[in-house]
Amino acid sequence: MNEIHLKTIDSTNTYAKKHAPTFPKGQITCVIAEEQTAGRGRFHRTWDSPKGGNLYATFYFLLPASSKSLMSLSQIMACSMAKVLLTEHFSPKIKWPNDIQLSGKKCSGILCETRFQGEEVEIFLGIGLNVNMGQDLLGNIDQPATSLFVESGKEWNQLEILQKLQTQFASDLALFTKKGFAPFHNFFDKLLLFKGEKIRCFDGKKEWTGLFHSITSDGQLNLQLPDGSMHTMLSGDISHD
Ligand code: BTN
Numbered sequence: 001m002n003e004i005h006l007k008t009i010d011s012t013n014t015y016a017k018k019h020a021p022t023f024p025k026g027q028i029t030c031v032i033a034e035e036q037t038a039g040r041g042r043f044h045r046t047w048d049s050p051k052g053g054n055l056y057a058t059f060y061f062l063l064p065a066s067s068k069s070l071m072s073l074s075q076i077m078a079c080s081m082a083k084v085l086l087t088e089h090f091s092p093k094i095k096w097p098n099d100i101q102l103s104g105k106k107c108s109g110i111l112c113e114t115r116f117q118g119e120e121v122e123i124f125l126g127i128g129l130n131v132n133m134g135q136d137l138l139g140n141i142d143q144p145a146t147s148l149f150v151e152s153g154k155e156w157n158q159l160e161i162l163q164k165l166q167t168q169f170a171s172d173l174a175l176f177t178k179k180g181f182a183p184f185h186n187f188f189d190k191l192l193l194f195k196g197e198k199i200r201c202f203d204g205k206k207e208w209t210g211l212f213h214s215i216t217s218d219g220q221l222n223l224q225l226p227d228g229s230m231h232t233m234l235s236g237d238i239s240h241d
Helices: 012-021 072-086 148-152 158-179 182-191
Strands: 002-009 029-036 053-066 093-095 097-101 103-119 120-129 197-202 208-217 222-225 231-232 237-241
Touching: 002 012, 012 053, 012 103, 012 120, 029 158, 053 158, 072 093, 072 103, 072 120, 072 158, 072 182, 093 182, 103 158, 120 158, 148 237, 182 208, 197 222, 208 231, 231 237
Parallel strands: 002 029
Antiparallel strands: 029 053, 053 120, 093 097, 097 103, 103 120, 197 208, 197 237, 208 222, 222 231
């Protein structure tokens, strides 16, 4: 994997989008920063990215523009991160589509951006993990948040975690490009929060309320509406109703 290490940058996703034409083709480029001054989250939110041992990385690669289930790439990355955390003896849960929680609080978020270029699509898959963030800074975040440090009581080397994530993701991506989301469905499903429960889901435009019925074969959410009909959500932000 090609790696680019930066000290301070606005956002690793923004940097990757700007510099992608210079990245080698045919392999994954991973852009890593020690701190971000304008870290971005989903739905135009910000991602708090102070210096001091968190993980901020963007994975860049190309896929054929005709690839199916591009939408589930963030779920694949969530699976990769969850697997790494499981091997470190944490008990991660996934809040669909791609937030990772520990003890009911968010520790990791994923932002997937795409850019179509003729026959190919460029993928900018950004992931943030709160590694050594203390309670003081976590308290500034606009939703309940935690870090590996807070959960385990010890400091972690974020570059060691990154290396494990790179290995896991490279293997998961290879499987995904061959077989799609199917081989991940069971693992993803087992770690899901709110399944079978009443939820609200904001799709970027509208808020839906219903029962979290199931996950489709390519990682979308089947929401059972009050009239019994099924609404499939490609992406969104869910919470307990
Ligand atoms: C979210 O939960 O809303 C997604 C957060 C994604 C944060 C990561 S940190 C590395 C990469 N660069 C960014 O600006 N955002 C992503």
